[in-house]
Amino acid sequence: MKNGLTKKILWTLFIAGCFTIAATSPYFLTNIARAYFRGKKYNKRKVAKTLYSLKKSRLIIGMERNGVFEVRLTKEGRKMIKKYQFDELKVEKQKVWDKKWRILIFDIPEESRKIAREALREKLKRLSFYQLQESVWVCPYPCEKEIKFLAEVFEINPYINIILADRIFDDMKVREYFELPKS
Structure with a gap:
């Protein structure tokens, strides 16, 4: 998981807790990418593909509740964040x-x-x-x-x-x- 975008998405989920978006479209991953990374220079397709890969790797989980789709870190995703924190740890x-x-x-x-x-x-x-x-x-x-x-x-x-x-x-x-x- 050396992809910078993967790391950024995991960190964002760690800090924010979850992404939520109205689940009115079958393109929910693309919509999540569009909603969250609006105004940022990321290829929406690449973000959606990365989210799909994270879901397939069981680092994130997506679920729909009352018409709202939520993306959260799994236990494995939180472990990955700890690994990032460990690798980047330094004393100022x-x-x-x-x-x-x-x-x-x-x-x-x-x-x-x-x-x-x-x-x-x-x-x-x-x-x-x-x-x-x-x-x-x-x-x-x-x-x-x-x-x-x-x-x-x-x-x-x-x-x-x-x-x-x-x-x-x-x-x-x-x-x-x-x-x-x-x-």
Whole structure:
């Protein structure tokens, strides 16, 4: 599902909840495309084809109620959105550092969550966190929402915590890693 239009339609359904349109025409997918993407530069046939493909892939569901046709995300469609969110997740750098360290600590049980622990570590590396110890990672920028999202995705909420600290003893390597001014 690398199609940009597919992604845009799924995101729109995620944000809006659903599309609705009067179901008076057998061309409901085309009508949905026309109604929603009015004034936007999308080929209506391509939008209708994409909606049909999403429906066939069971990422969206269409239903008619009292003459109104509704298009919603399915459970699989919501999973796809989570995947998009996961892939696009990033921690925004502050223009001016607030001199606070976000210290992520976790103790994920070996036997039940080994894959989740390794996947979390890999994602933290990609997000440019600094590994202070095996299960202790540092970031100088606000990242609480991103960490909560990862904890939800990996189902590790009970095993993870974030500490907001003013100081890390001997933080020279960490400051260098993030290109922060020396104190």
